[in-house]
Amino acid sequence: MTARTDAPATEDTRTRLLATALRLFSVHGVEGTSLQMIADALGVTKAAVYYHFRTKDEITEAVAEPLVRRLVAITEEAAAQRRRGAQIEYLLTGFVDLVVDNRVLAAVFSSDPGVARAIEKSLNHAGDFKKDLIRVIAGPEPDTATLVTANVTLAGIALTGGSPELASVDDDTLREHLLATARRMLGRPRSRP
Amino acid sequence: MTARTDAPATEDTRTRLLATALRLFSVHGVEGTSLQMIADALGVTKAAVYYHFRTKDEITEAVAEPLVRRLVAITEEAAAQRRRGAQIEYLLTGFVDLVVDNRVLAAVFSSDPGVARAIEKSLNHAGDFKKDLIRVIAGPEPDTATLVTANVTLAGIALTGGSPELASVDDDTLREHLLATARRMLGRPRSRP
Numbered sequence: 001m002t003a004r005t006d007a008p009a010t011e012d013t014r015t016r017l018l019a020t021a022l023r024l025f026s027v028h029g030v031e032g033t034s035l036q037m038i039a040d041a042l043g044v045t046k047a048a049v050y051y052h053f054r055t056k057d058e059i060t061e062a063v064a065e066p067l068v069r070r071l072v073a074i075t076e077e078a079a080a081q082r083r084r085g086a087q088i089e090y091l092l093t094g095f096v097d098l099v100v101d102n103r104v105l106a107a108v109f110s111s112d113p114g115v116a117r118a119i120e121k122s123l124n125h126a127g128d129f130k131k132d133l134i135r136v137i138a139g140p141e142p143d144t145a146t147l148v149t150a151n152v153t154l155a156g157i158a159l160t161g162g163s164p165e166l167a168s169v170d171d172d173t174l175r176e177h178l179l180a181t182a183r184r185m186l187g188r189p190r191s192r193p
Numbered sequence: 194m195t196a197r198t199d200a201p202a203t204e205d206t207r208t209r210l211l212a213t214a215l216r217l218f219s220v221h222g223v224e225g226t227s228l229q230m231i232a233d234a235l236g237v238t239k240a241a242v243y244y245h246f247r248t249k250d251e252i253t254e255a256v257a258e259p260l261v262r263r264l265v266a267i268t269e270e271a272a273a274q275r276r277r278g279a280q281i282e283y284l285l286t287g288f289v290d291l292v293v294d295n296r297v298l299a300a301v302f303s304s305d306p307g308v309a310r311a312i313e314k315s316l317n318h319a320g321d322f323k324k325d326l327i328r329v330i331a332g333p334e335p336d337t338a339t340l341v342t343a344n345v346t347l348a349g350i351a352l353t354g355g356s357p358e359l360a361s362v363d364d365d366t367l368r369e370h371l372l373a374t375a376r377r378m379l380g381r382p383r384s385r386p
Contacts (some may be wrong), residue, residue, distance in 0.1 A: 134358060144362055148370035151199040151356050152378075156349025163344050165327060169337055177341035185345075185378050 014052050017042060022105060030060055052057075067105065072129050078136045086189070091136045092182050095154065096187055100175045101159035106161045107163045137186065153185045207245050211233060214252045215298060223253055260298065261322060263291055268325045277332065278381075284329045285375050288347065292354035293368045299354045330379065346378045 020041050024033040035056055039046045053059045074094035081087045092128060106120040138150040157178050160166065183189075212247045217226040228249055232239045246252045265288035274280045292299040331343040350371050353359065359367060376382070 003320075075307075123299065131358065144366060147359065147368050148353060148362075148367070149374050151353040151358060152346070152349035152371070152374050154349075155352035155356070156345035156347075159348035160341060160344040163348070165324065165344060166337075166340065169341075173337060174341070177338050178345070180338065181342050181345050181378070184342075187376070192271060 001033070010052075013042075013044070013048070017049065017052055018059070018063050022063050025060075025063065026105060030056070035059075063105075067098065068104055068129060071095075071133065074098065075129065075132045075136055079132075087136055088186065088188060091133070092179060092186075092188075096157060096175055096178045096182065099158055100171050100178070102172075103171075105162045106158050108158065148186060153182050157182060203245075206235075206237070206241070210242065210245055211252070211256055214258050218253075218256065219298060219384075223249070228252075245300070256298075260291065260295055264288075264326065265322050268322065268329055269289065271329045272325075280329055281379065281381060284326070285372060285379075285381075286325070289350060289368055289371045289375065292351055293364050296354045296367075299351050342378060344377050350375060 017038065021033065024037055024041060028037070033056070035049050036046055037054075038059070039049045042049070053062065067102050074091060078094065079089050080093035081090050133154060134147070134150050137154065138146045142150070160178065161174070169177075210231065214226065214231050217230055217234060221230070226249070228242050229239055231252070232242045235242070246255065251255065267284060271280050271284035274283050298375075326347060327340070327343050330347065331339045335343070353371065354367070362370075
């Protein structure tokens with residue numbers, strides 16, 4: 001193997017490694033997945049995994065990064081809408097799409113505080129992205145009732161996206177029902193097609 | 194030390210160990226907590242921890258067991274109510290109480306699939322307690338819309354109970370708003386005091 005072919009091969013291993021980690025996370029949870037398991041599933045040595053990532057936290061961050069970046073972008077774009085109604089609608093639609101596009105992953109990452117911390121640490125620019133998300137839904141200076149409803153809505157959507165009870169429901173149907181539930185919870189009128 | 198005092202001391206260590214593990218889980222997540230960290234926080238050796246629990250899974254199970262047992266009991270008691278309305282009301286009230294009584298813990302345990310699996314494995318008699326829970330809320334043969342709403346409601350309540358954004362809200366206020374949100378989501382009338 002020449003030096004020239006090394007770079008693409010390495011990039012390919014990294015991509016395969018992340019896809020494998022994601023698959024194992026979704027089956028065993030982040031906690032139940034070891035670097036050794038990732039190496040075994042890839043058919044490489046643990047040393048080969050270490051070449052790309054020194055810790056499981058680094059893998060977790062790399063797997064979650066695109067998801068968090070898209071979430072931050074959706075929140076910023078939603079906040080940039082003029083009317084409050086449009087802000088909420090933009091965020092709900094974007095959030096539900098994101099969850100449905102990453103059904104199992106969303107459930108894994110929406111909750112474990114260790115994982116959430118690891119992600120926030122790695123994405124300093126993203127800052128307090130969960131707080132920003134809630135702020136768009138709940139508005140400025142929300143009362144406790146509004147804050148609770150916003151939290152229940154977003155957390156419920158994120159976890160339900162990965163619920164095993166709904167694994168047989170197709171993406172479009174799940175998207176439609178999640179959006180309808182969220183709108184009902186937040187007292188939003190139905191969108192007109 | 195005589196043999197007579199050994200048993201209570203051992204029992205006491207086990208109780209302190211579980212309380213310490215719970216505290217560390219809530220700060221670092223289950224994933225971020227090692228047996229060594231638990232030993233250090235207790236001021237004992239790792240061997241002393243091994244005397245009580247061979248793996249972190251066993252500790253996780255022991256910490257979660259009372260919570261899951263109560264959840265199973267609430268579900269059974271709710272299912273035993275005569276009217277559908279009473280079943281839902283009983284389950285919602287019991288579930289919200291349980292979450293509020295275990296705010297951070299509920300969030301930690303409601304989501305990580307590895308933790309959930311470990312608990313279900315240890316509590317064979319509890320069977321598929323999440324499915325039973327959903328069944329009481331959604332009723333027999335629910336359509337997809339009802340199933341999604343039930344999932345979003347229960348998952349949202351469980352995670353919101355431990356939300357850092359709501360840490361400053363006192364238990365009674367949180368309980369009241371969670372219950373109001375759940376009733377609104379499920380189209381339940383307000384309970385009359």
